[in-house]
Amino acid sequence: MRTRKAAALAAAVALIAAGCGSKGEKQSGGDSSTLTIGASMSLTGSLAREGGLTKEGYELCKKAVNAKGGVAAGGRHLKLDIKYQDDTSKPDTAAQIVDQFNDKGVKLILGPYGSATTEAAAAVIERNGQVMADSSGADDKIFQKGYRRTFAALSPAHSYAASMVQAIAELARPKPRTMAFLSADDGFSKTVAQSGADQARKLGFTVVATEYFPSGTSDVSAALTKIKPMRPDVVVGSVHVAEGIAIIKQAKELGVRPSGGFAETVAPPTPDFAKSLGADAENVLGSTQWTEKTAGKDKWIGTAADYATQFAAMFGGRAPEYHGAEATAACIALVDAVEKAGSTDPGKVRDALAALDEPTFFGPLKFTPEGQNLTKTMQVVQVRKGKPVTVWPKEAAEAPLIWPGTGNRS
Secondary structure (H helix, E strand, C coil): CHHHHHHHHHHHHHHHHHHCCCCCCCCCCCCCCEEEEEEEECCCCCCHHHHHHHHHHHHHHHHHHHHCCCEEECCEEEEEEEEEEECCCCHHHHHHHHHHHHHCCCCEEECCCCHHHHHHHHHHHHHHCCEEEECCCCCHHHHHCCCCCEEECCCCHHHHHHHHHHHHHHHCCCCCCEEEEEEECCHHHHHHHHHHHHHHHHCCCEEEEEEEECCCCCCCHHHHHHHHHHCCCEEEEECCHHHHHHHHHHHHHHCCCCCCEEEECCCCCCHHHHHHHHHHHCCCEEEECCCCCCCCCECCCECHHHHHHHHHHHCCCCCCCHHHHHHHHHHHHHHHHHHHHCCCCHHHHHHHHHCCEECCCCCCEECCCCCCCCCCCCEEEEEECCEEEEEECHHHCCCCCCCCCCCCCC
């Protein structure tokens, strides 16, 4: 009797361990033929728009992987499933959600939208022994904390504004002399603005101001009023979508008209930017992680052009932009790591991610020991007739830079 009880107890422990993914063969919320990945996502709150775009990218990845037979691991093909929980755009909530996934045995995580939420999640990932493929947490500070379980598919924050400054230095004629930086006060945006200003000074521009405003605000008039008398040739915004739209709208209202034009992170490549601003979006510069001309190919998606076709078919004919593409790339990184590890054990998947060196539709995926992807470059686009057109680097350019940009219409 005691022997039978002991055997039953051992079997129960084994089943619990399998369900918790300790052997990497079964995730919670699914059977042994399903690979379940968790994702904290900004589905509501100040970053809901970007969070929705990120979720679309994850969903496209799931569809593409399952259409190709699923994830090969341990001699089986596992159906990919992604479980989402709304973090309401709050870092503390994102951290709690990742912890809850861990309690349910979900050890493999796709990153939330944004650097603040990703940074909060990364600390929990490290503590729990989970592993995270980061799609949009670009702040360099995340990767200066000694973490070894978070891997970012995207280029780091320091290149966002710096890439636009570099493009202006190389292409803008007549060359502008002065720049003003406007930035949200979150960590990511500050890093972007500071790196951009540093690059501007290195290239011989005079930075006349760096002004901050509350992250998520719809009123940037105070910052614009401060820079107006300085008459900068270029205004560079380190922003998210809503803030970027607000800068262009309120600059027009306040008569802030840089002689060269406006350049902004994040916002210009998104469809909401031109839709909200109409003609005032014309010729605004933006930095982007990806375009439909990006070089590279992988077995799940194919090329960047293939991605555009698949995205349009899945989402009502809409053209993709980089938030969705970087999310799909992060998902591919995690899937490729599972296949290379031959297991869903988080330790083995972590090691496979650390060693990953793969071309994809998004560009190369290869990580530093800290988890950053330094192998791909940002691209710079200019809004033309409501669409982002690549103007830099030269080898990827679809059209020459129009300069001076029209900026705001009077």
